[in-house]
Amino acid sequence: xxxxxxxxxxxxxxxxxxxxxxxxxxxxxxxxxxxxxxxxxxxxxxxxxxxxxxxxxxxxxxxxxxxxxxxxxxxxxxxxxxxxxxxxxxxxxxxxxxxxxxxxxxxxxxxxxxxxxxxxxxxxxxxxxxxxxxxxxxxxxxxxxxxxxxxxxxxxxxxxxxxxxxxxxxxxxxxxxxxxxxxxxxxxxxxxxxxxxxxxxxxxxxxxxxxxxxxxxxxxxxxxxxxxxxxxxxxxxxxxxxxxxxxxxxxxxxxxxxxxxxxxxxx
Amino acid sequence: xxxxxxxxxxxxxxxxxxxxxxxxxxxxxxxxxxxxxxxxxxxxxxxxxxxxxxxxxxxxxxxxxxxxxxxxxxxxxxxxxxxxxxxxxxxxxxxxxxxxxxxxxxxxxxxxxxxxxxxxxxxxxxxxxxxxxxxxxxxxxxxxxxxxxxxxxxxxxxxxxxxxxxxxxxxxxxxxxxxxxxxxxxxxxxxxxxxxxxxxxxxxxxxxxxxxxxxxxxxxxxxxxxxxxxxxxxxxxxxxxxxxxxxxxxxxxxxxxxxxxxxxxxxxxxxxxxxxxxxxxxxxxxxxxxxxxxxxxxxxxxxxxxxxxxxxxxxxxxxxxxxxxxxxxxxxxxxxxxxxxxxxxxxxxxxxxxxxxxxxxxxxxxxxxxxxxxxxxxxxxxxxxxxxxxxxxxxxxxxxxxxxxxxxxxxxxxxxxxxxxxxxxxxxxxxxxxxxxxxxxxxxxxxxxxxxxxxxxxxxxxxxxxxxxxxxxxxxxxxxxxxxxxxxxxxxxxxxxxxxxxxxxxxxxxxxxxxxxxxxxxxxxxxxxxxxxxxxxxxxxxxxxxxxx
Numbered sequence: 001x002x003x004x005x006x007x008x009x010x011x012x013x014x015x016x017x018x019x020x021x022x023x024x025x026x027x028x029x030x031x032x033x034x035x036x037x038x039x040x041x042x043x044x045x046x047x048x049x050x051x052x053x054x055x056x057x058x059x060x061x062x063x064x065x066x067x068x069x070x071x072x073x074x075x076x077x078x079x080x081x082x083x084x085x086x087x088x089x090x091x092x093x094x095x096x097x098x099x100x101x102x103x104x105x106x107x108x109x110x111x112x113x114x115x116x117x118x119x120x121x122x123x124x125x126x127x128x129x130x131x132x133x134x135x136x137x138x139x140x141x142x143x144x145x146x147x148x149x150x151x152x153x154x155x156x157x158x159x160x161x162x163x164x165x166x167x168x169x170x171x172x173x174x175x176x177x178x179x180x181x182x183x184x185x186x187x188x189x190x191x192x193x194x195x196x197x198x199x200x201x202x203x204x205x206x207x208x209x210x211x212x213x214x215x216x217x218x219x220x221x222x223x224x225x226x227x228x229x230x231x232x233x234x235x236x237x238x239x240x241x242x243x244x245x246x247x248x249x250x251x252x253x254x255x256x257x258x259x260x261x262x263x264x265x266x267x
Numbered sequence: 268x269x270x271x272x273x274x275x276x277x278x279x280x281x282x283x284x285x286x287x288x289x290x291x292x293x294x295x296x297x298x299x300x301x302x303x304x305x306x307x308x309x310x311x312x313x314x315x316x317x318x319x320x321x322x323x324x325x326x327x328x329x330x331x332x333x334x335x336x337x338x339x340x341x342x343x344x345x346x347x348x349x350x351x352x353x354x355x356x357x358x359x360x361x362x363x364x365x366x367x368x369x370x371x372x373x374x375x376x377x378x379x380x381x382x383x384x385x386x387x388x389x390x391x392x393x394x395x396x397x398x399x400x401x402x403x404x405x406x407x408x409x410x411x412x413x414x415x416x417x418x419x420x421x422x423x424x425x426x427x428x429x430x431x432x433x434x435x436x437x438x439x440x441x442x443x444x445x446x447x448x449x450x451x452x453x454x455x456x457x458x459x460x461x462x463x464x465x466x467x468x469x470x471x472x473x474x475x476x477x478x479x480x481x482x483x484x485x486x487x488x489x490x491x492x493x494x495x496x497x498x499x500x501x502x503x504x505x506x507x508x509x510x511x512x513x514x515x516x517x518x519x520x521x522x523x524x525x526x527x528x529x530x531x532x533x534x535x536x537x538x539x540x541x542x543x544x545x546x547x548x549x550x551x552x553x554x555x556x557x558x559x560x561x562x563x564x565x566x567x568x569x570x571x572x573x574x575x576x577x578x579x580x581x582x583x584x585x586x587x588x589x590x591x592x593x594x595x596x597x598x599x600x601x602x603x604x605x606x607x608x609x610x611x612x613x614x615x616x617x618x619x620x621x622x623x624x625x626x627x628x629x630x631x632x633x634x635x636x637x638x639x640x641x642x643x644x645x646x647x648x649x650x651x652x653x654x655x656x657x658x659x660x661x662x663x664x665x666x667x668x669x670x671x672x673x674x675x676x677x678x679x680x681x682x683x684x685x686x687x688x689x690x691x692x693x694x695x696x697x698x699x700x701x702x703x704x705x706x707x708x709x710x711x712x713x714x715x716x717x718x719x720x721x722x723x724x725x726x727x728x729x730x731x732x733x734x735x736x737x738x739x740x741x742x743x744x745x746x747x748x749x750x751x752x753x754x755x756x757x758x759x760x761x762x763x764x765x766x767x768x769x770x771x772x773x774x775x776x777x778x779x780x781x782x783x784x785x786x787x788x789x790x791x792x793x794x795x796x797x798x799x800x801x802x803x804x805x806x807x808x809x810x811x812x813x814x815x816x
Binding site: 047048049050051052053055056060061062063064085086087089090091092094095096097098180181183199200201202203204229231 | 340341342343384385386387388389390391392433435457527640647678680682683687688689690691693694695696697700701702706707708709710711734735736737755757758759801
């Protein structure tokens with residue numbers, strides 16, 4: 001225990017001006033074990049120590065996905081270090097017994113496992129893509145950095161969370177993967193009224209939905225004559241509606257929507 | 268009559284001011300003093316059944332909140348409290364004990380175990396409860412100690428190291444007192460421990476006997492481990508066992524073999540993992556064992572509470588043990604001999620085509636974990652798990668919380684053992700996060716759901732179901748008024764008709780119930796308590812907020 005603490009302090013100190021520079025987000029601690037060999041070693045540690053809960057490819061299982069580029073308990077390398085070595089109170093994520101080098105290598109692997117890591121290499125023109133985004137009315141349903149609609153997923157950092165292939169697939173075949181957060185309820189009450197909206201939550205007795213008038217509604221299942229959960233997306237497909245160059249530009253624009261530097265780094 | 272009630276009330280009131288003196292004879296006859304809850308499962312037969320009858324199917328709709336105990340910890344609250352003569356003793360995570368006035372919910376004292384900065388148990392820093400003998404409480408800790416605490420003051424009496432916590436051992440189980448001994452063992456099935464169950468002298472904390480759940484060289488069963496694989500073979504102990512005084516046998520369920528999902532490195536049956544062991548209470552010697560899942564490949568810990576019941580079996584009264592196992596099968600065993608009497612699936616399962624006459628499961632080919640992943644039912648959290656089942660001698664039914672239509676993709680790979688580190692030999696991916704989640708239910712019902720299920724112990728057949736949208740980690744309490752109390756991950760605490768499964772009362776507690784309810788009386792009035800989220804809630808008949816001055 002004590003040895004591990006010393007190891008962490010030593011490693012943090014090794015990272016030069018890390019703590020002193022923490023107020024300047026251009027000068028945060030960098031990972032001292034970030035070579036390709038370290039990533040391979042990190043993947044090995046991941047499979048033995050983390051995969052049981054986070055899945056063999058880090059895309060989630062009993063624990064959340066770690067491939068989205070954003071981390072609930074802090075995105076910075078230091079925050080990840082603390083999460084791994086101290087655990088997260090109130091969750092099954094307990095402290096892990098790893099030495100400092102292993103932890104940094106794990107972090108290097110997690111960075112490499114980010115599905116959005118290559119999104120910045122999209123061949124299209126993001127500036128033109130932004131224009132196509134506006135012209136096609138995407139902002140009616142989506143927020144993308146600046147104010148937009150709320151009925152579709154927030155795209156502000158979608159480039160960090162999705163690969164180029166995933167972005168293109170979502171545009172051409174929106175029903176390919178609809179996040180359950182956007183499944184909707186279509187129901188008929190025993191009095192003959194029709195109800196529909198995005199299913200916000202559900203339990204044995206009730207639904208909580210957001211209807212098309214942006215009202216939050218509570219519904220007892222006992223009051224319904226019938227209901228179904230609609231798992232398709234209301235988003236139109238852009239297949240055949242965009243030239244392939246425009247599609248590439250739109251993908252490039254979405255890929256350019258990246259996560260902000262970590263909260264810790266900004267403080 | 269009125270005077271009698273008054274005297275009785277006075278005696279009860281006075282008793283609450285006397286220090287608890289819980290002799291072993293009281294523990295043996297715990298079912299005869301339903302005003303208390305003296306052991307983890309309410310009695311040494313572990314029926315989680317109470318003879319109290321004030322709360323009935325007719326009046327249960329009038330249950331109201333009486334008080335709430337809010338834990339200081341944000342960890343999962345899995346503990347079952349004890350209630351002794353007006354005082355509730357409850358553990359809150361990680362290893363804090365509170366003595367609470369059951370009239371008001373106010374604490375008499377709080378004991379905080381000094382913890383190392385980090386411990387290395389798997390799956391959450393939880394504790395499941397206490398045992399009591401005389402005036403002493405017994406607590407297992409995440410740094411793998413057993414601690415004796417004075418029940419009157421909360422002061423520590425002794426502290427015994429059970430195992431080395433830096434090697435992944437930790438004690439989460441509520442100990443069991445048998446005679447003058449305290450029985451407990453370590454968790455750590457995902458850390459490559461070599462498990463055991465041990466008895467400690469209640470006066471001194473000195474170890475009296477030890478039974479190795481991964482058989483060591485020279486012990487019967489060691490031949491069921493390839494090479495030295497027993498050294499890291501798991502066999503954790505994390506849920507409390509039972510005791511039969513006539514047979515002088517302690518019964519205890521054991522955890523999965525390690526590494527969880529790679530059986531190739533531990534060829535053999537891996538005794539005594541995934542088993543129930545019947546041990547002589549005085550010596551710890553093995554009388555018999557039954558292994559539910561030999562050479563387990565799916566993490567089917569058999570840590571469930573052994574429920575001891577005397578039932579009519581093929582026309583004759585028989586002392587049996589009822590067991591809903593994580594592997595999806597319901598079992599009936601003769602608890603004197605260990606003879607296998609019945610094994611029948613109680614949820615959808617695909618890993619086995621059945622159990623042969625000798626009681627050995629027949630594995631289905633193609634269901635082993637693999638590098639590419641293999642789907643199998645039940646999923647990794649099992650058809651049921653650690654939370655309390657119940658047996659009602661009135662209805663003759665066995666009740667358990669089950670996960671139905673629930674599967675997991677199981678992965679397997681080679682892994683080297685390193686002390687204290689995760690040692691699972693693979694991974695398990697389910698359609699929804701299976702240990703703990705946010706309060707949203709978003710997945711499709713085809714991926715699994717929870718039920719409270721009543722089984723006929725004579726046949727294993729389902730008698731009724733209470734179906735829930737979410738799965739559940741809540742245990743079950745039944746009472747002699749034919750009520751059943753349980754809860755679920757949705758955050759509800761509810762009462763059902765134990766004969767029919769009909770829902771009679773329900774209250775939303777705001778967060779996951781991952782604990783088992785208890786009942787007791789205070790001043791002669793019946794209450795029900797259950798932990799949910801980070802708090803413990805107590806309900807009774809009548810209004811909330813009675814004026815007392």
